[in-house]
Amino acid sequence: MSAVEFPEHNVGPKWKGKRIGYFRETAGYKRYREAYREGFEQLPPPVESVDVPTGFGTVRAYRFGSGGGTPLVLLPGRQAATPLWASNLPGLLAIRPVITLDLLGEPGASVQSKVLETEADQAEWLAEALRALEPRPVHILGVSIGGWSAVNLAVHHPDRVASLTVLDPPFVFGGVGLKMVVVSLGSVLPGMPDRWRNKLLSWISGGIETPEGTAEGKLIASGMKDFAAYLPMTKKPTGEQLSAVKAPLLAIFAGRSIIHKATRVAARGRKLLPQARIEVWPEASHAISGEFPDRIAAELATFLAEVDPSR
Template sequence: MSEPATANIGVQFKHRGLGYFTNLVGANNYFSAYQDGLEQLPEPTAHWDIVTDFGTVRVYRFGTDGRTPLVLLPGRQAATPLWRANLPTLMALRTVYTIDLLGEPGYSVQQRPITTDAEQASWLDQVLKALELPKVHLLGLSIGGWTAINYGLHYPDRIASMTLLDPAMSFAPVSLKMILVSLGSVFPWLPQSLRHRLLSWMSGGARSSDELPEGRLISLGMSEFTLRLPTPRPFSEQQLRALDVPVLAVIAGRSIIQNPQRALQTANTTLPQGTVEFWPEASHALNGEYPELIARQTAQLIARVDSA
């Protein structure tokens, strides 16, 4: 799979309010890492580039189970290869769709500015409608968790359940530590070794970026791609209380993106149909640390929905 001809490359896209790769070399390095990561995943049964009002969205399908599927939403600066550790266990539950978030690095290509929460939900709804999926089980990590909640607030009737893995900007504000990591990791002059140390700090001491294909992908996304998305706003308690769908929310005890105890308290006191779990030894990279446990807990949530 080659670099998409429509990828946004060059600073001219900044003035149009679109995410972009800084230059062709950086884009080629990123897509090379993407391909390396993709080759370590199970073979997709199909993939699409779906046209929406805000750009073209890359979607992969893994499996052909006819039941309500799982749809995976990755974290910031990530894409489908992020799910290397999770796909084998989640595919055992039912068909899985993975989406490269619009406006982030990946094979999705932003073609119109996204300026509101409603627009963030709209492009995702257009994708699910194009896939003819009337209802889905959403699973989101980090900013993917925020994306899932935001979608559920705008289109609750299309959600069967929601699994949120240490969702960012959802139950607590982003921490100062995370702000420092985000700022430090994107400076183009930053040595790659120091960028790896920042990513390792964010991941609770996980292995250096290049040792894992998804780590290399995120590192290159940070250094080679410029986001032009609005900063997500934390949800109010009133909004979270309106999220009347079955939710499994996992708060990572070693996460640096937020105050885990504050996030835990907010999730426990707001979600009408929420099951909230605190995993004290988990870092923000919990999808790679606990793939079997995530699949097991997600399976229990889906079973409760099916039985109801």
């Protein structure tokens, strides 16, 4: 069992209108905190927990595993945080040391203190955090919006990135479909009945009947209900920006994703980055990280052995 401490967070209506992420009320914050702790207990014990100061707030980071290899940094999806990686960490730790981050401006143990105006701001806080944690470029694995965050970092701060692995990321090689727009808007309405929010969560997760019955589902459901995020509109990098990315890239898209047409965005990615390794897994949903942890670890082990054989 791993104990986890929470920093002083932005909680309550006094934060409304300040355009900074906050928990709407104390009861919701406590609900989220308990879901986070429940999920965290399913992780291997971290060797370090640290709150990294940046110009936009403090970023919660955890180190798992040991060894001298270049670490793998994990970036979760929207309304998620480090406990999302429970099924993935055992396999990934067999490859190399891991650092997980809770995204700034999202529910988690990171605490935003300054408004994020642009995608450059979103890359800046991440670059600052990584610079404090590791002097060298790191390998990054991001799922969903975490994948977009990884690519956005490579666009604005390529010196921080040794390689990129992205799992069904939106707004990288294409936009998102109408279904996802509806889900995104509906899932964060504070007055939405829990049963409807749970149905939306099930839809995103590929049809799991009771996603809120899992630790990860409880965490995401509480994040949707209890946290108010104020992030800039997510923008797709231009073709010129993507073509300029030099870091080795492994992109895996989910054939059953409601985010986008996987084959379409994968085809566009291959045109823009012909040197990248871009795959479509037909049987995967947008919840790909939890559906295929062993396969992802195996793919990543092969990919990293090719781009970083020093490990």
